[in-house]
Amino acid sequence: MRVTAILTTALAMAAAFIVLLGFFFPVPALLELRAILTNWAMTIGGMAVFIGVLNLVAVHIGKIQKRQKGSGSGVILVFSLLSVFTYGVLFGVEDPLMQMTMNAVIAPVEAALMALLVVTLTYAGIRLLRWRGDLAAMLFLAVVVFFLAAIAPKPFDNGILDGLIVNVAGTIAQGGARGLLIGVALGALLTGLRVMFGIDRPYGGD
Amino acid sequence: MFTLDFISGLIGFILTLLIFSYLINDNPLFRMAVYLFIGAASGYAAAVVWQYLLAPQVSVVIYSEDLGEWLLAAIPLILGVSLLSKLSPKISSLGSVAMALFVGVGAATALGGAVLGTLVPQVGAAIGAIDVQADSGDAFAKLIEGGVMLAGTALTLAYFQFSAERAPDGTPKRNIVFEGIAGIGRLFIAITFGVLFAGVYMAALTAMIERLNAMVDFIRPWIGF
Numbered sequence: 001m002r003v004t005a006i007l008t009t010a011l012a013m014a015a016a017f018i019v020l021l022g023f024f025f026p027v028p029a030l031l032e033l034r035a036i037l038t039n040w041a042m043t044i045g046g047m048a049v050f051i052g053v054l055n056l057v058a059v060h061i062g063k064i065q066k067r068q069k070g071s072g073s074g075v076i077l078v079f080s081l082l083s084v085f086t087y088g089v090l091f092g093v094e095d096p097l098m099q100m101t102m103n104a105v106i107a108p109v110e111a112a113l114m115a116l117l118v119v120t121l122t123y124a125g126i127r128l129l130r131w132r133g134d135l136a137a138m139l140f141l142a143v144v145v146f147f148l149a150a151i152a153p154k155p156f157d158n159g160i161l162d163g164l165i166v167n168v169a170g171t172i173a174q175g176g177a178r179g180l181l182i183g184v185a186l187g188a189l190l191t192g193l194r195v196m197f198g199i200d201r202p203y204g205g206d
Numbered sequence: 207m208f209t210l211d212f213i214s215g216l217i218g219f220i221l222t223l224l225i226f227s228y229l230i231n232d233n234p235l236f237r238m239a240v241y242l243f244i245g246a247a248s249g250y251a252a253a254v255v256w257q258y259l260l261a262p263q264v265s266v267v268i269y270s271e272d273l274g275e276w277l278l279a280a281i282p283l284i285l286g287v288s289l290l291s292k293l294s295p296k297i298s299s300l301g302s303v304a305m306a307l308f309v310g311v312g313a314a315t316a317l318g319g320a321v322l323g324t325l326v327p328q329v330g331a332a333i334g335a336i337d338v339q340a341d342s343g344d345a346f347a348k349l350i351e352g353g354v355m356l357a358g359t360a361l362t363l364a365y366f367q368f369s370a371e372r373a374p375d376g377t378p379k380r381n382i383v384f385e386g387i388a389g390i391g392r393l394f395i396a397i398t399f400g401v402l403f404a405g406v407y408m409a410a411l412t413a414m415i416e417r418l419n420a421m422v423d424f425i426r427p428w429i430g431f
Contacts (some may be wrong), residue, residue, distance in 0.1 A: 004299055006353075008306035016317075023318035041284040041311035044304050046259040047286025053252045055293065073234070073241040073265035080245030081252075088253025092364060098253070100214050103248055108218035108417070109232055109243040112225035115414035119229060121407050136396040141371025169401050171351050175358020176398030178328050182359065185324035192317030195309060203305035205300070 009198045015041075017198040057081060080105075143169055219424045222417050226401075332359050358394045366389030 008168050060074035088098050099132030125144065128137055150165040195199040224239035266279035285304035303414040335352035365388045372379035380388065 004302060008302045011303060012306040012310035012313075015307050016314040018325065019311050019314035020318055023314070023322065038312050038315070039278075040285070041308050041315075042306045043259060043263055043282035044289065046255045046281075047247070047289055047304075048308070049255050050252060050260075051289055051293070053248050056248060070237070070367075073237050076238055077241040077245040081240050081249040084246050084249030085252045085256075088250065089256055093250070093253050093257055096210060098250070100210055101250060104214035104217035105243060105246045106222060106250060108420070109221050109239060110224060111417050112222045112411045113240075113243075114410050116225065116228060116415050117410035118407065118414050121403070121410065123331045125403075131429070136392050139393055139398045140396040140403070143397050144404050144407070147404040148295055150406065151404070169397060171354050172358055172394060173398040173401035175355035176362045176394040177402070178332055178355065178358040179362025179394070180398065181324055182328050183363055185320040185328070188320035189325070190317050192313040192320065195313035203309045206303045 005201075005204075008203055009201055012201070012203060013196060016192075021197070053081065053085070105192055215420075215424045219421055222421055226417075332356055358398075361387060361391035362394050363391070364388055364400070365395060 018030065019034050019037055022030045022109050057078055060071075064071045064078070065075045084098075084101055089093070091098065100126060129141060146165050147169050150162040150169075191200070195202070221239050221242070224235045227233055228236040234330045258285075260375045263279045263283055266275060267283060270279065276385075285307065288304050291297040291299075292305075332355065335355045336349060364384070367384065367388065368380075372382045373379040
């Protein structure tokens, strides 16, 4: 193991222990140290966002220079990115034109892409039925159909049956979702511990 | 006539049409709208990061005369700049210190969040669901409901238990009891994902109705109905 690797591993472990101790022992000195380290990590994360954006621009400029397929769309991406970023830095994100970018481009496209999900989810449901006809797949689709029927607005009163479907499926789903959440938390716990004890070194500490 | 609202509505209308053109087929107009969205959203995110996170630190580095404050602002900025070295494989190790700090703090935050934000509250809620003395409602109904939820939680977790013994032919095989328990857990997961899928579907349907309404509202004054 090289000296740099030992140093980076020690730094990661020390930072992790200080932050974690601050969680469980709220001593003023530890809390202050935790706040400083968290702020530093946030700044580094912010710089990482910048580098990511820079990389995105570099990749598309490279595609444009080589006149690769899709480079026309790349021109639009680079132009919109640089113009929005430059304007935002010069005039602030609260500027009316920046807000217009949000209201005219970002929000409508996000909502329209979300709307497209209706079609893709329906298609995925049909494909699931064709590809996998086992009990779990059937149950999944039956729950989707009955749950949607129960929560959709109807011209007639079907309160008792709808309530029963929502309650039964909701109770079972709550248990299942809790199991999944606990599983995810256990996974995060284990991954965090592996990083804390230097078993995993994704920062290049080999 | 050409107010900011009108221009905003017109751009939104055109972009929504371009996105919906995907329903016919994947086409250049759809891709153009998506690339424009990615560019605008990335530029916006970078501007937000600059304004709220980096610019205040940079101004401290430039104007502050207090050494302690200056160091607290300068160190993370220098570490952040060192991340640029990751773009070149030859000097990428220069960014490892910044990455180590970032990963260490991130891992501890995730670990603390997982324990205090998910594990403790969820385990508490799972136990509380069968605590019939906690409220004055129908104890039997609460016990049944809590029991089903607790069983769902336990069986779902059991499904992800993949320890297995090796069968005589060399293939890994789970204990038959565990296989049955995991099978029931799989049904609970199917129901859970069914409910989640229905929720996402309803949200997507709501977004579609909102977009169609916005489009109709925009063209209504022009076609006069």
